Amino acid sequence: MGRVLTFFDPLVRLLLVAIFAASVLPVSGQGAVIARSVSDVAIFLLFLLNGLRLPRAEIWRGMRNARVLVPLILWVFAVMGLAGWGVSEIAEGILPASIALGFIFLGVLPSTVQSATAYTSIAGGNVANSVVAAAVLNILGVFITAPIMAFVANSGTPGVDLSGLQRIGMILLLPFVIGQALQSRLGALVQDNRTMIGWMDRIAIAIAVYAAFSSAVVQGLWSLLDASGWALMLGLVIALLAFAFVGAWMVSGVLGLPREDRISFLFAGAQKSIAMGAPLAAVLFPPAVAGLVLLPVLIYHLLQLVISAPLASRFTPPQ
Template sequence: MIGRVLTLFDPLVRLLLLAILLASLMPVTGEGRMVARGVSDGAIFVLFLLNGLRLPRADVFRGMRNLRFLLPLVLWVFGAMGLAGWAVFALADNVLPASVALGFIFLGVLPSTVQSATAYTSLAGGNVANSVVAAATLNILGVFVSAPIIIWLSSAGMAQANPGIDLSTLERIGMILLLPFVIGQVLQGRFGKLVADNRKLVSWADRIAIGIAVYVAFSGAVEQGIWTRIDLASWGILLGLVGAMLAFGFSGAWGLGGLLRLDRPDRTAFLFAGAQKSIAMGAPLAAILFPPEVAGLVLLPLLLYHLIQLVISAPLANRFNPPQAR
């Protein structure tokens, strides 16, 4: 029965649930935490190296020229959703642990997904080319935009939620996220085809790197007593606030696409790229920005958002483009 239920979820979601279960039963603590964090950093380095190898530069440059589509999307994903995260943080700060509340700002300023946004755009009959390029471009921008915004917001008048990150953290981001991506882009001509020919293996390497980051982060949260610090009522509040973020993200992205008078395929691509948030960027970034005992709590809103966004997106895609119309 449990196995049948699990098959309904995306493989990444299943891996994340497994990472959370392992962290809850066998959290890495003490001296082992430093070793585990080193392994996590190495896996994240490989993740972004692979991203650099497989993302064609021509696609990024072509997407950046479509400013009518891309510029409002950037403003929505990092600006409007970031402000929504800040507003939810203000509501949650007195009822949830400070690090969990901070997670809503973190959630708000993350870029969109690449794989699932593109997949659901395709299922809904949207503009897949725009979706691929937009999501990829947003994730590149996220390395430069998401981290500075979260650092600024967590230190500007929010001392009670400030986890101790500062601008020196940008050096670590550069070494673990940006440097491998640049190396991948430089070596793309030589190794890009190898990566393209082994997509399944590369996809699992991605998932494992994300799972390791979540396991290390959640281990810290377990050590800090996540299952006792957050009671049943607080879980209900957390789910309600994540639901509010989801409603704002999906309805706002669809509405803005209408105001921009995008045609239906472009508006559909705008919806999924604008409303979904990337655990593939969020988990590694949290592992770099925050110590493990903070990162696991900060990731909670994103983990819930990521799971529910996949549940919501499937029926939406079918409604926009019923199976008999495909």
């Protein structure tokens, strides 16, 4: 057990604290309104910092690497999106509708940035490709994930707040654009204080999770599922996780990519970002729905770290 716990990064520990706090001390009424406002400010700051620290040159260079990037985009958003929809069809009618919707949301989320890059480095993969690909995927995620979820809402699935698309522009896109515009002036300040900025990122994500889970707890989150329901949800997450890792590795082989690029494709293609998922859920879904939608994402995020650490070590080239 201690070995598994070493895989928990500071973000995972903060998320567990946020979930525990929301379970014990959920906010409701006016407190929930205040909590969501604080969450919105934290998310705005998170995307402002992302805009400040992501060099435009890296974005353009990554977008020119079509041999890796185009298949990766199709895998992350199209194939994994269809896989998430398939899992949601299994869950529908057995699990609450918002949790079933969460599997679709999980499927169309972009990749992680930090952990995908870290594990690619440990495994001896192409770190530059991983950094650029994950960054581009996260930018595209704002434009792809939200419209897909809006389409799902129009097709009859309950839960998506279509007015959230406007909030996407104001709370996610606007601060990112501002950050890019101010990068030449403030970018160095962000780079010089990476430790502090990293903690600000994690705290912003934890605040978004706390606000979402508070609303879900008030709505009766922990009484919605019995033991068999939790077991089914965990099993479906594990199935989706296995499909993501095995499928990403096989696709990279079919593409004929060199080993280093296959490793970067594996981790960027199989991992899903709670750093993007929590803010998107908080902005796109009503408060009572967001916490339930995030459940599959949080479980997937934890399990992907547990799997990625030994997997990366196995790929590590001999010294």
